[in-house]
Amino acid sequence: MSGTILDVQGLTMRFGGVVAVNGLSFTAERHKITALIGPNGAGKTTVFNCITGFYKPTSGTMRLTHDDGRIIQLERLNDFRISKQAKVARTFQNIRLFPGMTALENLMVAQHNTLMLASGFTFLGLIGAPSYRAAEKHAIDQAKQWLERISLLDRADDAAGNLAYGDQRRLEIARAMCTEPSLLCLDEPAAGLNARESASLSELLISIRNQGTSILLIEHDMSVVMEISDHIVVMDYGVKIAEGAPQDVRDNPKVIAAYLGADEEEAAAVMESGT
């Protein structure tokens, strides 16, 4: 089933007098990778925090449509319910793993809600009920599968804080995926990665998309964005300045102007002289 998974309309977020996001509207297609780009301070992460329930938007609607046709108004949910009920998972710009827990434990924590139910809210688990043991084994298998996909299987029992930076980035994505989300929000997943790691990240994201999870992505690494995105939304000063396919966005003078800090006419002039 195709169509729109996330429909954001008139999203506004004010912090006191500062308007971080001003009437932003965009849609994200199902089973596609939608990228949200823009210069620093454009309000991208604020949009993410609104979608994932960390901020309550001042106004606007965010409608999430599930595969089975269920519609959820994200602005009415908050906190952990976004992940639990709406099935929206996210990663963070500065990695937020559980550093003192092993890679495997990190992935097990992500399956908390499923396991909690299976353990009969701890009581069945405490007496070692077979149904819980089976559920735990299944959870470990799923974690193992993800560790294999991000090629960290042999580091499963190492503390997450001891992993290399690129490994931590991939582990965080795997952890988010272990919650079995329908929409995965990634906040700068390629930040600090080298060219080879970026390439393998692109592959991972494409495989996640092909598997049926829609992705919303904030990214500064244009090679990654242009390579994997199906649709790009460009923001500046809290408003949308352009959107479209990667090729269209790349040639849009408004976008170039925003990134170069020049005004539109100048940018157009630069482009013309260049070609």
Add this chain to the structure above:
Amino acid sequence: MTGASTDLTRAARREGIAFIFKKALISAFVALMLFSLMIGVRTEAGPTGQLIYWTRFGDLASIVGIVFVGSIVIELLRQWWGPAGIASVVPPSAQRALDFAGRAIPPLLLIFTFLVPVIFYNQRYILDLGILVLTYVMLGWGLNVVVGLAGLLDLGYVAFYAVGAYSYALLSTNFGLSFWICLPLAGILAAFWGVLLGFPVLRLRGDYLAIVTLAFGEIIRLVIINWQSLTGGPNGVSGIPRPSFFGIPLTPGDDGLAAKLGIEFSPTHRIVFLFYVILALALLTNWVTIRLRRLPIGRAWEALREDEVACRALGINTTTTKLTAFATGAMFGGFAGAFFATRQGFISPESFTFQESALVLAIVVLGGMGSQLGVALAALTLIGGFELFRGFDQYRMLVFGMAMVFLMIWRPRGLIGRRAPTVFLKQSTAISSELAREGRG
């Protein structure tokens, strides 16, 4: 090449000597400032009330000299050992020995504990001390759930201990309920108070949480003091029934346990019985905690300690997770409290001061947050050691304080500064606590 490197080491050494002297001079200067009035000048009230004073510059000079030389010696030792840090202070061979000891100690300690009443049957003092240590082991294990696993700094743990003790005392003296019925009730009531405390403080983190829990501990104590009609106020509750052996009282009468078994009655029977009761309770606490750690709720507690924001992003209800941690810890505190009441036979608000909370927290921190063995060893060290130093008389606190300072220098993350993973694929490798966070919740 060799010449260059020796030159380098020589230069480093020369610099090192200058550094050591500078450090020693600073230490000596600080000592001079500190002790110039404390030791250099001695004042006393004369026979007619006037102030007489005399100087002791000789003593002052010798102390400053000791500090100067001592500082040099310590610095030399430190350079000899290499930079301070867990890895270099403890050589690999010693680390292996420690690892082995770490595996061997728990079963040996458990067997020894089981045998204590047999070995020391005639030494009532040792048995009483054993019961006291085990009570604190249990309290430490209970608080460990809140502080060590969930990372919530709770300075009012004694409140739950008090709730448990008063629950048993009042239920048994007013309604004649037996210890074995009151024990679960005391745990449930304490857990209930844990949830009640949990609700308002959920939004608070770190220092603020600590202050509110501290206040909660005091509130409970003040309510107990002032609610005279119910709790007897400062006079406490006396005549609390002693526990029975599942209905058979441990008394010298005909229906007592001794008479039924056909052995001669001895008051030690009751002490031994109490010893095994608290041992069983402590082991229950330990077992449940170890089990819970491997269940999703326990993993969520530890995840909460590591990163609360990430927990929320993974769909974990942080509110209920925190509340269950509070309730579980409080329940064990309540059990310990009920035991305390039945052992003493008399309780008063004086037993539930902030000092107790601080002591239990010290046991958890000293033991290494989250480590079950560490907490047990710390309780043994703190409670047992305190008795051990009785011979030092007035210097007891001083020796005790020094020992704690040295322990914290040697092992800043507690006696057992490592955490074992709750689940593993190939092999369970302990994780240094340097990586684990202490929690800000």
